[in-house]
Amino acid sequence: MKFKELLPRARCLSLLGISSNKKQAMQIHAQMITNSLLNEAEAVVELMENYFSIKEGEEYARLVFWNSDAALKNLSAWSALIQRCYLFESLPLYAQQIRMGVMPDKTSNICVLRACARTLALREGVQIHAQVFKAGFASDMALQTTCIHFYGNCRDIDSAYHVFDEMRERSCVTWNAMLSAYCLCLRAKKALELFNRMLREGVKPTERTALPVLSACAQLGELDKGTAAHGFICKAIVDYHEDLFIGTGMVDMYSKCGSLSNASKVFEEMTQRNVLAWTAMTAGLAMHGKGQEALRMLESMQEQGIMPNAVTFTCLLTACCHAGLVQEGLHLFELMQIRFGLKPQVQHYSCAVDLLGRTGMVDEAYDVIRNMPIEPDAVVWRTLLSACKMHNCVELATEAAGKLLQTDQASPMAIDTCEDFVALSNVYASAKRWDDVLMVRKEMKNLGIHNKPGFSSVNAHLLD
DNA sequence: TTAGGGTTAG
Numbered sequence: 001m002k003f004k005e006l007l008p009r010a011r012c013l014s015l016l017g018i019s020s021n022k023k024q025a026m027q028i029h030a031q032m033i034t035n036s037l038l039n040e041a042e043a044v045v046e047l048m049e050n051y052f053s054i055k056e057g058e059e060y061a062r063l064v065f066w067n068s069d070a071a072l073k074n075l076s077a078w079s080a081l082i083q084r085c086y087l088f089e090s091l092p093l094y095a096q097q098i099r100m101g102v103m104p105d106k107t108s109n110i111c112v113l114r115a116c117a118r119t120l121a122l123r124e125g126v127q128i129h130a131q132v133f134k135a136g137f138a139s140d141m142a143l144q145t146t147c148i149h150f151y152g153n154c155r156d157i158d159s160a161y162h163v164f165d166e167m168r169e170r171s172c173v174t175w176n177a178m179l180s181a182y183c184l185c186l187r188a189k190k191a192l193e194l195f196n197r198m199l200r201e202g203v204k205p206t207e208r209t210a211l212p213v214l215s216a217c218a219q220l221g222e223l224d225k226g227t228a229a230h231g232f233i234c235k236a237i238v239d240y241h242e243d244l245f246i247g248t249g250m251v252d253m254y255s256k257c258g259s260l261s262n263a264s265k266v267f268e269e270m271t272q273r274n275v276l277a278w279t280a281m282t283a284g285l286a287m288h289g290k291g292q293e294a295l296r297m298l299e300s301m302q303e304q305g306i307m308p309n310a311v312t313f314t315c316l317l318t319a320c321c322h323a324g325l326v327q328e329g330l331h332l333f334e335l336m337q338i339r340f341g342l343k344p345q346v347q348h349y350s351c352a353v354d355l356l357g358r359t360g361m362v363d364e365a366y367d368v369i370r371n372m373p374i375e376p377d378a379v380v381w382r383t384l385l386s387a388c389k390m391h392n393c394v395e396l397a398t399e400a401a402g403k404l405l406q407t408d409q410a411s412p413m414a415i416d417t418c419e420d421f422v423a424l425s426n427v428y429a430s431a432k433r434w435d436d437v438l439m440v441r442k443e444m445k446n447l448g449i450h451n452k453p454g455f456s457s458v459n460a461h462l463l464d
Numbered sequence: 465t466t467a468g469g470g471t472t473a474g
């Protein structure tokens with residue numbers, strides 16, 4: 001008697017649901033092939049889902065999908081694949097699905113939009129948004145919320161708000177996504193206005209509301225707002241001691257609002273701390289010029305078995321820069337590579353250049369740049385330039401400025417080009433090389449770069 | 465729970 005007759009299809013499928021290891025799933029897979037059970041779309045999806053749920057079963061899920069007939073690649077099969085695929089895979093798969101005449105469902109649209117958000121693929125995401133309209137999902141709350149998240153992540157705040165504004169109904173998740181979008185786009189005031197509107201409209205904030213609110217206060221640097229947010233979060237949302245995210249956000253907020261003591265207090269009161277919490281506290285110490293204290297954080301982290309990451313070292317190195325701890329900083333630069341196996345990134349090199357440059361070792365700083373295994377960016381050159389200005393090294397300053405302007409021109413997003421020209425002009429002026437000053441100003445004019453007018457945030461504050 | 469989260473260099 002055949003296996004198929006012994007074991008009805010339904011029984012076979014339910015068995016699939018319980019196979020929890022790859023070997024078992026493969027045995028059932030083999031039985032399904034030999035007994036022609038994989039000729040139904042439903043079975044294909046079941047088998048795929050099963051493989052996806054097993055450790056290291058992903059590749060088999062893909063094989064099942066790609067080896068099945070076109071007719072069996074139905075909406076659920078595509079959806080299962082797109083939901084579980086790698087980040088950069090989802091967009092090509094989505095396009096292929098459409099080419100094969102299967103319109104993606106809501107979940108697939110959400111997955112692909114989320115992937116566009118994470119990879120900052122604005123152009124592609126806009127096309128997905130259009131597709132969402134075409135497919136009739138335009139007024140779906142979850143999809144619209146994902147659109148807000150996508151536009152916010154891609155820094156297109158106007159489009160994010162447009163989606164938010166058009167929505168007929170919004171959930172708490174929607175409000176949180178819009179708040180986060182404002183924070184990411186550095187619109188802290190707008191974020192707090194929206195938060196107030198959210199409360200006025202009777203929407204109950206959640207743990208996820210707390211983070212963008214704290215982040216907005218941190219951006220504004222206004223301690224009274226931050227303290228009020230702290231009070232509100234404790235009273236109306238959650239006990240932040242238990243929540244790693246909110247605790248970390250609070251440490252960050254207090255540091256940026258100038259209250260290191262409150263930041264430390266929150267940090268001490270947190271019941272659990274991971275590398276991000278430790279790094280936020282280290283960043284706070286660095287910001288306040290507490291170099292030695294920041295270095296002690298590294299010791300404490302090691303005692304607690306917390307592994308510092310690349311960001312932690314950026315903070316530690318910055319702390320050394322701000323506190324003038326040159327030897328300690330250079331030692332850290334070695335330590336991160338030798339003891340912690342971390343490859344220095346461009347921001348670490350920038351710190352190394354700063355450490356050497358500040359003490360007048362500008363040639364050594366230039367050597368660091370020359371020996372970098374990665375391409376120096378504008379910040380690295382700008383750091384060298386400011387060290388040269390500090391120590392009156394006109395020749396090297398000219399060279400650094402030249403490289404800086406090249407880097408600026410190569411980057412379409414360069415927003416500091418005008419300041420960089422002015423910096424070079426100031427170097428020449430301090431050396432009384434007036435011809436060169438004129439040349440720089442002329443070059444600016446030729447390139448159509450205008451000097452940005454000065455802006456005082458103190459005055460701006462008074463105008464509010 | 466088919467939507468949303470924290471740390472970073474001048």
